Amino acid sequence: MITIDEAAAEAMWEEYCRAHPDRHHDIESPPAEYFGDSPEMADELLEAVISGPKRATAALVAEFADGDEELPRIGSHWICCDGSGRPRLVMRSVELRIGPVSSVDEAFAYDEGEGERTREWWLDAHSGYWQRSCARMGLDFSETMEAVFERFVVVWPPEHADA
Template identity: 30%
Template sequence: MDQTTYWKNFRSEHPEVISDEHDAFTLGFEGDVKTNNELANLIKDGVKTGTSSALDLYALSGEKMPKAGDYIIILDGQQQPVCIILELEVKSYPLMEVSDQHAYNEGEGPRTLEYWRQVHIDFFKKEYAAYNKPFNDNIPVLCETFQVVYK
């Protein structure tokens, strides 16, 4: 189903949502279909209730920075809608100050801070390299918490 139809179906079931403003994205690296699908399904299943991104890279990528109250269509690796989330909280922290609770909310692997750091440091290093930007352990990380409102 295309994103427009998916959003219209959501709106017809949720008339309290008065705005048509929303975003759509895939989690993980574009083209990594296996990971894109895994992350989308973790969200749809309610296991993954948080995510994080490199704050510095929003200005370089032109991507819209999320904020509390935003609705986002989560896409799988084939760019198909999987669910819609509502952003509950969006805050920035230095990488090494991201909390145990946020690592748990991300719902990946053993859900520990140690695992979160291992995976995300690797991910952020690759993202920064793609923009020819130097990476360090104090980069600002945008930590989002959300809930699934439609699937």
């Protein structure tokens, strides 16, 4: 488990809001999260965002429910942290779809920017991850489980922001 530096995440959000006063911002800071279930995976996937190929992510609806978290919505922001819990990026959701894990398509697998960037690779890798996640929640993983398929853009800091 990674401990998020909440004070640093709040400071990053405030810096982003000050730099963009003309944009609509949530009243409260967005959630600060990390990719994966280990510091190594968090760093690896964060690097894929920073270097460019990763512009999508997916999570089981059950994971949001288990964490008592709201589902993302189009236009919502989140702060992405590294494997040490340090906030690194502010991202904004630009496309969302809820559907069975098995409904992932080639385009989404490619946009997630991981591994071979194919649907087959994506299903195999994510099934392994979600089996671990479901075991922690006391659930049995199935490809019929609902997932949130999310595309995002990086909006902060400026050197990493999408054009």
